[in-house]
Amino acid sequence: MKFTCSQKKFLESILTVQSAVSTRSNIPALEGILIETENDVLKLVGSNLNLSIESHTSATIQKEGSIVVPARLLTEIVRKLPDAEFEFTVLANNNVKITCLNSIVTLQCFSADEYPALPDIAESQPIEINKTLLIDMIRQTTFAVAVDEARPILTGALLEIDGKDVAMVCLDGYRLALRRGVMDTPHDSVRVIIPGKSLGEIAKILPEDDRKVSITISERHVLFDLGYTRIISRVLEGEYINYSQIIPEDYKTRVKVDTRILTSSMERASLIAREGKNNLIRLNIQDQKMLITSNSEVGQVYEEVPILLEGEELEIAFNARYFMEMLKVIDDPEICLDFTTNVSPCVVRPINDHHYTHLLLPVRIYS
């Protein structure tokens, strides 16, 4: 195997696939990057079996072949090569020689035979989704996936497609984030649960342009095809919680508030709250205003936020972190908070449309 490639292009590809490479695996080859010639392009693959990323880059191929190069070393070496063309040659005994201007590096590598085969995704009709919509859906929901493995299914995000409607849902028991969207091209109804970690990597890789991503779902895997890059993730098996049942329809207290004002008040209150043991903020909802208070050993914060109240006054408390994480992903200038009691969920939505819904469970306080 022999090819020449520009350092810049090659590094870009390496960095794309590297996030999927296992840091520690009982298959040593998985700690490497698979490099393969495919007609006149070069294919790089990183994988940890749960998530695999393929990246294609153009190169001048002199001899076909494939090899697995230790990922960490390869990244460091290529990063430090001068910005020029380099030559990559596989020698005998899986040794690789990289020649760039006046530098020659040889590396001990693995045979491509030791690299596990990537899952085959059965051909089926792909879902065509707008890239910006996909990025938004991931950003606005995955912060709410469960971190602990008590309920493995909740470490993933539910992707639901029905005709032109698409929705992504994450919940960890203490909060729920739901983002809806509309696709240009309809697709059959389908549901899949994708690990939150995979989605996080996908969001990082997706370039922000107006192109479409095509998603293919098979029984065990989901493929995100971005053209030059393909991402294959394992899906989580099992039944997701019937989330629509959890979201209350009614409310006794409705608060309309300016997102920016609420966020800055909340940020100040969080500063003090997080110094305490429980990271607690209290809301005292009155006519025309909502008082936000927090206190801990280091001090206290009192904030008055102007609101429009519909319904009853209420006193309720939340974990400041959960509240802040939710506010951070809200883009609309005005939101509406619906409450029933101070021990039942609070529902947060933008005022004008319903493309996302957040649900936040309060903290029970004893006086």
Added chain:
Amino acid sequence: MKRTVFLVDMNAFFISCETTRNPELAGRPAAVAGDPKNRSGIILAANYEARKYGVKTTMLLHRARKLCPDILLVPPDHAFYERKSREVMELLSRYSPVIEQNSIDEAWLDMTGCEALFGPPLESSRRIMAEIRRKPGLMCSIGISENKFLSKMASDMKKPMGITELWKEDVPEKLWPLPVGAMYGVGTQTAEKLNGLGIETIGQLACFPEELLREKFGKGGTELYRLANGIDPSKVTPHAEHEMKSIGKSTTLSTDIRDIAEAEKTLYRLADSIGTSARKHGKKGRTVQITIKYSDFHTITRQKGIRATYLTKEIYTAGTELLRQNWNRNKPVRLLGISISGFDADSAADQISLFDTPGGEQSTKQEKLERTVDRIREKHGVFAIRPAILFADRDDESDS
């Protein structure tokens, strides 16, 4: 600025309290003691007249009677001592707002800067002593120094009704000759270890290389070294409640038992009591531990983790589970105890979950029930409402 710290220690507190309402006890050997019918019948507090005969705290009754046949014995009345204690604390808080109660019968006062109000320390301490003698009618001794440790050591030097100053410059002369075991904070175990290192007196400890103590005792080694040198930067902090590490209660049974049903009943009573107090302090524990002392005095402790709780029912359930696993019907049991520890950083707040199971609803219900019981008892006394299984036995409870 040099601080001024008082330690006010009530002398022979329980029996002195009794003497205030029963003048007959004055001037005669007397003691507060558990019920002799129960085996928990030990001396809880002897007055100074009885101490002359050699009667000491924790001594068994028959032994005390042998030493001093005329001794007058009074059963304990903890509620009364609590009231008296509050009276004393209220009086003390008129002298300084910075007051840390260390136990039912002693407290530290930070008197720094109070000279202008009450005169120099010796004068103000005399005033405090006289006032306590007059109004609650009790005796105390007072230790005066610049930190908590030295004031505590000073208060032990002259009893009863003594006022002792122990400043840092007095340490080599007054403190160093004392055995290490007399040091506040040094128990039998530590004292033995120190003796093993050839350290017999506080002076020897003060001159011992600090690094070696650190090696042997860790952080505590440095602490010991500092204290022996009269250094104690800890502040007089009002309400040490947040430092609570566990809540527990044990009882010596009136007769040895072999019947597990009997043991469970006792355990319920104890769980009920610690549950009440845990709820009062808002402390939820994650560990339940039981103690079983057999008739041969062999003692075992067993523990298990539970979800953070202060509910009597949950504490009891975990406790009985441990009891059943470790019950040995061939070994009669003399004492039973139960405690909770591993308190949640914050119990006053609970993040509600969508999956508040097992029995999220149920535990809320149970909480409401137990809190209601607490309120009824607060108003009408502990016996106003009790679980039915405890109705059979109304014999006096002698817990420690």
